[in-house]
Amino acid sequence: MPHSPHGPKTRVWDLPTRLFHWAFAGLLVFSFISGKAGKLEWHMVSGKLILALLLFRIAWGFAGGGYARFAQFVKGPGETLGYALAMLRGTARRYLGHNPLGGWSILAMLALVALQAGTGLFATDDIYTDGPLAHLVSDGTKKSLTTIHRTWIDYLAILVGLHVLAALFYTFVKKDNLIVPMVTGDKKLNGATPPVAGSARPWLAWVLILAALALVFGLLKVYGK
Secondary structure (H helix, E strand, O other): OOOOOOOEEEOOOOOOHHHHHHHHHHHHHHHHHHHHHHHHHHHHHHHHHHHHHHHHHHHHHHHHHHHHHHHHHHHOOOHHHHHHHHHHHHOOOOOOOHHHHHHHHHHHHHHHHHHHHHHHHOOOOOOOOOOOHHHHHHHHHHHHHHHHHHHHHHHHHHHHHHHHHHHHHHHHHHOOOOOOOOOEEEEEOOOOOOOOOOOHHHHHHHHHHHHHHHHHHHHHHHHHH
């Protein structure tokens, strides 16, 4: 049944989560394009920023607002399977945050991005450009990590595409807009699961993102080449 366009709203996505989401998405697109185009200097800069954002999101998954926390949206196998079956029957309940399937897709995406960013640090084009930590491993390891980096980007692109399609499906077919709330932060209740308590602390987000940037760029400056 379509959800009413009216009704009370609640804050679902805190500002740090929203900023992370759009910055992360933009950098992933930029990295994909710059990598395919051979603009490796820009590709490596964006990769470092992605790695810093990834570290921030992991920390924010424990310290952020209620809906940003992993404990809120990562469900066990039983609840996830139950949700999937209910969705096939058309009886799945509505979640204000990520539903169980969406939660696991977020974890999968973060894991694939971590794989890409991590292997990129050791990758090489065998001509002019090496990753900042490529000099720390053997040629054989460097070659293996480069193969993973070049191959798994396609799997990540597929997962990102499925994520976008799912958001469009929920927005236009199920009439449960997932896109606008990631801009405004607010979502209509409309009979969804009860709101989750726990407000974000913006100052902590700034501390975490600055710490992540300092850690990534500091370590790469010390150990990189």
